[in-house]
Amino acid sequence: MSATALSTGEVVVHKSRPAVGLLLLLLAQAVGISGYLLTHLDVDGHLPGAWPYVLAAWFAVGLATHFVVTRKLPYADPVLLPATFLLVGLGLAMIHRIDLIADPARSDAQTQSLWVVLGIAAAIAVILLVKDYRILRRYPYLLFLAGLVLLLLPLTPLGVELNGSRIWIRVFGYSFQPAEVAKLVLSLAFAGYLAETKDVLAMAGPKVLGFTLPRARDLGPIAVMWVASMLVLIYQKDLGTSMLFFGLFVAMVYLATGRSSWVILGGLLFAAGGWFAYQRFAYVGVRVSSWLDPFSNYDTNYQVIQAQFGFAYGGLLGRGWGLGRPGLTPLAKSDFITAAIGEELGAVGLMAVILVYGIIVARGLRTALSCTEPFGKLLSAGLSLVFALQVFAIIGGVTRLLPLTGLTTPFMSQGGSSMVANWLVMAVMLLVSHEARRPVAVRVDEGDVASLSADATQVIMLRPSQSPRPEPRTASSPALPDDHEPPARALPDPDDAEATAAFTPGDETSTSTATRPITTDPDEPTQLYRFDQEEL
């Protein structure tokens, strides 16, 4: 894995594409709002009185987000934000639709909209505050500890048990799912830790039966993660969260080291834990029976069975907004929102939703591929993988592909902590993708180096008499060209984003060595030649 880190071959220059992003965003938002309008048309026969305000507010939020993202991160992936807004819009419309079933109608969708706005505000705050995501790699152990504390917080007296799982905490009357935030914190911690230690993890270890086993002392982190996820499994009674975090860790170790022995070891460890839980805890047995044979016990497996009926009732094209009966499934707004989608939008609609999730994951992995340094690679890949794992586990559970695990459906299901946490994840993905897709300027001008020496940073200036390159000492050295001048490169104008291109080491030997003076306007988004003068 590490060997392929930079072997992408030719350099590809991505362009800043704000117009495309805007078009996609407007379309995505139109999908969400038409879900809302169609619901009212189908249920009441007319549009609600407040619809112009709802429409205006919805598009205003989207455009504001788009404006900030394109302004601060012009090279960020143009697909991520629209895809997210599509899911958020569909989720809000579906929660609102289920609100209407109760008499009088509930107002959960309003509360959820508030959480959406809060999540977007948090994401924008991250985008504005974190100028370079690489500062996040500085404290991996601290983040690891914080993540573990968050993960295990529901076991403290703060925790409350809801629906059989102890994954919430209650503070000041608000319940909150700390595992959602732990997802981001632990991804950051793992990425930072593995970017440092991946070489050691990959190289060392005894070979047994053709597998390079990790060394005993490297097993520490995996053991800690295993214990933590087993604690979640046993005491919080939450299969999904436990699987999510252990899976995240194992996947990231595999990404960093490329050693399949870690995956096999992790899989065996989790299978052992899962088997133990299946033997000892009734709730795991219920989950398995509702997966394999739900009709054996109608009362215990009521929720899963209702979801199946919903899918069947929806069929290929669905009943249409407001015309199904998603309210018959318990927790249709949160865990089972995809069952409601499947009922009202049909298999065709649900497939589109799953594809949009797939697109988000694919773009995250694409970012990881084009990222040039290990921390960004691991972070982006890890966040995409945990996202994919979560979507797979919950939608797989609802559709009875897997045993049901009580995970949230990212960006869609009702719940504030999940919404805010996923927007934070999205903010980090946008940050990394901006950095990864930004055109690179290969060299900086001498002028910049000189100006640095005036700053407080410790720049070591070599004596001017010293030759930039010592004479070749060994016979094996190649014959060197005569000119010892540092290669001067034409640098692209900062105000010409379209033509800002990275350099590939081509074979041409052009002689035009004019070096442009750099006039970097600090307000331009394409400041390619400024240093990040961070202290270590």
Added chain:
Amino acid sequence: MADLIVTLLKVAFLAVLWLFVLLVANVIRTDLFRAAPAGVPGDAKDKRAARSPEPRKRSKHEAKVLAIDTGPQAGTRLALVDEFRIGRSAECALVLDDDYVSGDHASLARRANGDWVVTDLGSTNGTFVNEVRVVTPTVVTASDSLRIGRTQMRLET
């Protein structure tokens, strides 16, 4: 409302949903192909890249050895592996005993085409190729000098 209209609206909604997916697919496609590989001569969009001088002659042979010329460890020669880090911390493959080197200073990696790329890992004092501070991954060849802290090194074939 008439059933027909309801059905039409339902199908239209699904069509718009899929239109979004298809548009995204198209954006991803153009993202792949419109994003021109930099430095391809003759590509009108990348005139600047095509014009950019490439004064170094690429060595015919791939670099295999990193030789340290000045600094505390002058004379050391190190066989190159595909990707490794250079710095003062013990976790680096090339540990430089040089007070002006950061713990995790730079990484040197080989691309598929045999080029070696040096990346500064956010060091305090910078990584210099031919005495030019580099902030982004930069190709180094056997005819370039690489300086990290007070340690000067170069690739050898």
